[in-house]
Amino acid sequence: MVRKRDTKAFAQHSDRAHDPGAEVDSLRRGLELLRLFDARHRSLQAADIAAKLGLSRVTAAKLIATLESQNFLRPSSHGDGGFEPHVACLALGRAVKRSLPIVPVAKPRMLALSQRFGVHVTLSTRDRLHMLVVEHVVPSGQVRMGLDAGARLPLLSSASGRAYLAAQPEPARSKLVKLIKADETQGAFRQATVDAAVHELEKRGWCFLASPVTSQTNSIATPIRAGASADYVLTAMAVGPDVKHDLRDEVAPDLLNQARQIAFELGAAG
DSSP states (O other): OOOOOOHHHHHTTOSOOOOTTSOOHHHHHHHHHHHTOBTTBSOBOHHHHHHHHTOOHHHHHHHHHHHHHTTSEEEOTTSSSOEEEOHHHHHHHHHHHHHOTHHHHHHHHHHHHHHHHTOEEEEEEEETTEEEEEEEEOOTTOOOTTOOTTOEEESTTSHHHHHHHHHSOTTHHHHHHHHHHHOGGGOSOOHHHHHHHHHHHHHHSSEEEESSSSTTEEEEEEEEEETTEEEEEEEEEEESSSOHHHIIIIIHHHHHHHHHHHHHHHHHHO
């Protein structure tokens, strides 16, 4: 059965407005269920899924059973009665990465930047009100910091999110800000944070943020401007107690250069 979606609820999570009668409600709910899983939520109980999506336990159970039958979900490997993503999700993710022309262009430059300065380097793009990690390069001898492909970072509390937001033209930025204000998961909103990011990007070409992942981490991010758009962000993250000076003074010039080169190569390839 095709039902009309809850347009108000949908508007709080997306900046794209579609025909209210164009969506299949059960499909949308299934996709929202899959979105609940990330690096911090690798396994979820049926009761948690129902609560997070505002569904009855019966409806949540039906969605889980359908996704499980199609290999998008499976019982948790921890034996805790929960569920976790299965191989069909992996196939989709790999197909997406292969279809993105920016990945093979950016990765060699990300590796070079990481090796030169011993920093984590991340390529990300926006997924609704989060930045989604597309590729992540780890310096030799360091741990991944939970930033594998598919990890999500809130727009306002990540250097990549601030750089993305600041790079957007008006009225696109104002539209995103309005959605952030209405979303409780983003935390307390401060317009000053947005204004500071815009000013920093205009003045320096990058946005800096201390401790975006854990203590003693610092990140610096710059948008990759391919033509008129800035859909991707390149971020360098240093781990350690004395890294602010190195990121701003030493890493930033190379970060900006690599972003420009990636944009140039994408334009040449297109």
